[in-house]
Amino acid sequence: MNAYGLAPLLLLFPAVGVLFNGLFGRRFVEADAKVGERWSGWFASLMAISSFVVAVLLFFTLQTNEFHPVVVPIMDWISIPAADFYVPWAIRVDTLSVTMMLVVTGVGSLIHIYAIGYMHGDPNFSRFFTYFSLFIFFMLILVSGSTYLVLFVGWEGVGLCSFLLISFWFDRKNAAGKAMNADAGRKAFIVNRVGDFGMVLAMFLMAWTFRSLEFDTVFETAVEMFKTNHIVQFGLFSAPISVVITAITALFLLGATGKSAQIPLYVWLPDAMAGPTPVSALIHAATMVTSGIYLIVRSNVLFEIARESGPVIFGVISTPDLVALIGASTGLLAGLIAFTQFDIKKVLAYSTVSQLGFMIAAAGMGAYVAAMFHLVAHAFFKALLFLGSGSVIHGMEHGHHHLLHDHSHAEDHEAVFDPQDMRTMGGLRHRMPVTFWTYLIGALALSGIPPLAGFWSKDEILAHANEHAQVVYVVLALAAVCTAFYMGRQLHLTFFGAPRHAAAEHAQESSRLMTVPLIALAALAAVGGLLNLPFLTTRMAEANHHHPAGVFVGLESWLEHSIAAFELTEAGTIHLPHTPIVLSPVVAGISTLLALVALGGAFYIYRNKPETAADPDPLQRIKPLWWFRILPLETFYMKFVVPPFKWLADWLAFAVDWNFWHDFVHNNIIRDMFVSFATFLADVFDKFGVDGTVNGIGSLTKGLAGAIRRTQTGFARTYALGVFLGAVALLVYFLWVLY
Amino acid sequence: MPEVTIDWYIALSVILFTIGSLGVLLRRNAIIIFMSVEMMLNSANLAFVAFARYLGDLDGQVLVFFVITVAAAEVAVGLALIVAIFRTKKSINIDDMNLLKG
Numbered sequence: 001m002n003a004y005g006l007a008p009l010l011l012l013f014p015a016v017g018v019l020f021n022g023l024f025g026r027r028f029v030e031a032d033a034k035v036g037e038r039w040s041g042w043f044a045s046l047m048a049i050s051s052f053v054v055a056v057l058l059f060f061t062l063q064t065n066e067f068h069p070v071v072v073p074i075m076d077w078i079s080i081p082a083a084d085f086y087v088p089w090a091i092r093v094d095t096l097s098v099t100m101m102l103v104v105t106g107v108g109s110l111i112h113i114y115a116i117g118y119m120h121g122d123p124n125f126s127r128f129f130t131y132f133s134l135f136i137f138f139m140l141i142l143v144s145g146s147t148y149l150v151l152f153v154g155w156e157g158v159g160l161c162s163f164l165l166i167s168f169w170f171d172r173k174n175a176a177g178k179a180m181n182a183d184a185g186r187k188a189f190i191v192n193r194v195g196d197f198g199m200v201l202a203m204f205l206m207a208w209t210f211r212s213l214e215f216d217t218v219f220e221t222a223v224e225m226f227k228t229n230h231i232v233q234f235g236l237f238s239a240p241i242s243v244v245i246t247a248i249t250a251l252f253l254l255g256a257t258g259k260s261a262q263i264p265l266y267v268w269l270p271d272a273m274a275g276p277t278p279v280s281a282l283i284h285a286a287t288m289v290t291s292g293i294y295l296i297v298r299s300n301v302l303f304e305i306a307r308e309s310g311p312v313i314f315g316v317i318s319t320p321d322l323v324a325l326i327g328a329s330t331g332l333l334a335g336l337i338a339f340t341q342f343d344i345k346k347v348l349a350y351s352t353v354s355q356l357g358f359m360i361a362a363a364g365m366g367a368y369v370a371a372m373f374h375l376v377a378h379a380f381f382k383a384l385l386f387l388g389s390g391s392v393i394h395g396m397e398h399g400h401h402h403l404l405h406d407h408s409h410a411e412d413h414e415a416v417f418d419p420q421d422m423r424t425m426g427g428l429r430h431r432m433p434v435t436f437w438t439y440l441i442g443a444l445a446l447s448g449i450p451p452l453a454g455f456w457s458k459d460e461i462l463a464h465a466n467e468h469a470q471v472v473y474v475v476l477a478l479a480a481v482c483t484a485f486y487m488g489r490q491l492h493l494t495f496f497g498a499p500r501h502a503a504a505e506h507a508q509e510s511s512r513l514m515t516v517p518l519i520a521l522a523a524l525a526a527v528g529g530l531l532n533l534p535f536l537t538t539r540m541a542e543a544n545h546h547h548p549a550g551v552f553v554g555l556e557s558w559l560e561h562s563i564a565a566f567e568l569t570e571a572g573t574i575h576l577p578h579t580p581i582v583l584s585p586v587v588a589g590i591s592t593l594l595a596l597v598a599l600g601g602a603f604y605i606y607r608n609k610p611e612t613a614a615d616p617d618p619l620q621r622i623k624p625l626w627w628f629r630i631l632p633l634e635t636f637y638m639k640f641v642v643p644p645f646k647w648l649a650d651w652l653a654f655a656v657d658w659n660f661w662h663d664f665v666h667n668n669i670i671r672d673m674f675v676s677f678a679t680f681l682a683d684v685f686d687k688f689g690v691d692g693t694v695n696g697i698g699s700l701t702k703g704l705a706g707a708i709r710r711t712q713t714g715f716a717r718t719y720a721l722g723v724f725l726g727a728v729a730l731l732v733y734f735l736w737v738l739y
Numbered sequence: 740m741p742e743v744t745i746d747w748y749i750a751l752s753v754i755l756f757t758i759g760s761l762g763v764l765l766r767r768n769a770i771i772i773f774m775s776v777e778m779m780l781n782s783a784n785l786a787f788v789a790f791a792r793y794l795g796d797l798d799g800q801v802l803v804f805f806v807i808t809v810a811a812a813e814v815a816v817g818l819a820l821i822v823a824i825f826r827t828k829k830s831i832n833i834d835d836m837n838l839l840k841g
Contacts, residue, residue: 714840720763
């Protein structure tokens, strides 16, 4: 089977979806809301599903072709023959990109279908699906690009879609009259710019050093240069290749902290929850935010070289170690912040930041497969949790709506009702059973309870950390405890106990369109561990080596074909087979035990508190924990980064641009120069030059005429004398001058 | 009796022309000036005829007829003008006719 040629279809389908919904969607919906929504939503979903089918075909194609990576060209994009620099637009089909494609289109399709139900009745229904298809399009460009520049196009494209979708309800204002959603979108965009700046610089460095941005070429050249201790010339100064690659990877890390919401740039992701919930599920949990991890995993060769280069950054730390440290500390910090959140989606947002920290840490430790495994598993259960929270929000809104129409409860409802506040929920398991059971599976999977997906993926990271980096292990284990605890807290606050608000009493289960994707994702979250089961992989990996054409037996042997495990020696690179994962009973036992204890602890602490929506949280007695609620980094930015930046911007705007440039340069220099020149022309040149010439000729003529006038005496004899003298003169001339 | 050569004719022509031009320049009576002009024309005629005879060419002699014709026409117009001026100014003093001065 060979479906490599179908790869461009992967991008074509979502593009068609964008065009359809962008051009005709609104007309369909406005003509007939019911039929129009069906067309608009299902068309977009169908396009996502079609892309998923193509991804599946590519998956099987890879299997029948010995996992052989193929680059399918689409067009020559940039070619500068003089500099021997070419950037083609091509689709890279290898095991890593196909894994990402499957996740993006698979989870994406389910969320598309869910969104048809969730966005029902929204006046901008088709606009939503236009952006959604556009997002799938750019995300596929990101994961399928065969060069860093194409990856960056996708990177920016998904950033744009993220911005558009966070501020989807841009006209919504909060009680204070601030357009919170639009602000959140802008914040995400601006914070991501900081990371993108790192990406751009990294690409400049790569283009200069390797004269190419193509993955294969960059990696091969990098290994070659590293072996020969190449010195890179930068005009006036030069640097050894190890420093250059460390710089490139550090800039990648900056890009990844922006896109994947890590310290120090995670601040945008919690605010991004202002967008519709399917957006949070697809973009801000399952796919876009994982592109930072994809970037690091994709650039694993560069990161391994950086690891070999040793502690180059300030002589203290190497980039991969920094990556692992940032990932682990983000995991713990975000886990702690999640304790203090009351918004059901904010808890999940911080949880996402925390889980992304796990992945980043895994990638930093060199456990690329574990990072990808957790990425896939996380896509399943976090998408599930977000969709579940969306279902809860819908249920609460429905309950509140019910109240508004029921005047007997009129005294119960406040002026502003927040359907996302967990304090107003409680006891929803009876009202929304499907949502509850699927949510429970998701929450347990996230907490790492066997045999659900999260257990296997998280355990693999922890086992690797335990073996290679004890510090990271301790931090991550603590973060895992936090995870279990805040999920237990959320579960209890939302679904257990008694309803704390009349809206929760009247909450209603969501429609079939929303619950079916929940069930599908719950199934995936439950069995996702099969993707890389330790026992299975050990056994099958051996079998697979005898049959290179083989079948998919686990991510480890699957990704082996795009994540090269290698050792740099004097003689050259030696490719190592991936060591099959072994389940570490101690690590797995400890983390399961800790998770269970944390879950149980959360259920115990929240067993009968808070009783009403106004009651304080039992955790509020632990003061230091609530310091995290004020968001340490956010406060720091608002206090120390934003004001100087604003001051600088003000200074640039008012002092430099307005006062200096417009007032001084434009008014004083340019205008005044022009005016004085014009004055010179008018008063001097025109008056004395032009007028002077003309008048001068006039008065000269006049004066001359006055002088000549005197010769005209009117006496005929004078004229006769003139004639006579003239004749004499002629005579003299003829006689003396001519002869 | 010496032979009358071309020189004599030319000398007479020059004398006549000189008297005529002095008359034009010095006299104020328009009639006298007119007569002086006639004298200059005739001195030229004399020179023409003398040279024609001397060179054996008839062209000069023919030209004289033209000059006489023009002079006659001129006298007719000129005298008419003088009469007309006299009727208005009661004078034929040429210095009184200076209306065209600059």
